[in-house]
Amino acid sequence: MKHTQLGRTGLKVSRLVLGTMNFGPQTDEADSHAIMDAALDAGINFFDTANVYGWGENKGRTESIIGNWFAKGGDRRDKVVLATKVYANMAAEGDAWPNHDKLSALNIRRAVDASLKRLQTDHIDLYQFHHIDRSTPFEEIWQAIDTLIQQGKILYVGSSNFPGYKIAQANEAAARRGGTIGLVSEQCLYNLAERRAEMEVIPAAREYGLGVIPWSPLHGGLLGGVLKKEVQGGRRASGRAADTLADPAA
Structure with a gap:
């Protein structure tokens, strides 16, 4: 497994990231634990989740599954x-x-305290803003983040689904505060079928030294051949691939 530094930081992460969104809703706990063990065995050290994963009445379930895996030790x-x-x-x-x-x-x-409890850990390595919040100024956000970093609860901060101008605003606000590292990564929709991130998001990430973490790299299975499998009577398509099946012009 190849590893690289995350953006402008000294943090070394695997080139492949283990996404955990389906842990709980579609993958039971035992299989989720087996997947995480296999990922470590393959040299993947970068695991991504979110407090809302599990969805609906099971929000937080995915973090709890990961926390139970951590509790197994080793x-x-x-x-x-x-x-x-x-x-x-x-x-x-x-x-x-x-x-x-x-x-x-x-x-x-x-949210930090709740995630730490579910994850059964004392710190989060990369804490990401899942979406932009147009109602809260970045000065307030960074003040809260600085406190959490000082408390040792989080180490680095990233964004997700941010447009390029919001990446710039966030890091300019951090720079004005002084002593704040700002955003070090952006997790965005990016694959061979969806390349709009190349217009502004990736240039902004390059300008401010952010690592880019693509989500849905196979476009919901579309780029992995799910349409061909569906036509041949294979597994049932879901997500973006299912949308494409329903609307061939999509």
């Missing part, structure tokens, strides 16, 4: 560069209150 936590995300409303269905989502200082503090 230096699992020490070998993994752990990334998770914050933004979604984590309140129980029908019990959503103000300040239970997005990137206010209050919700960031609440």
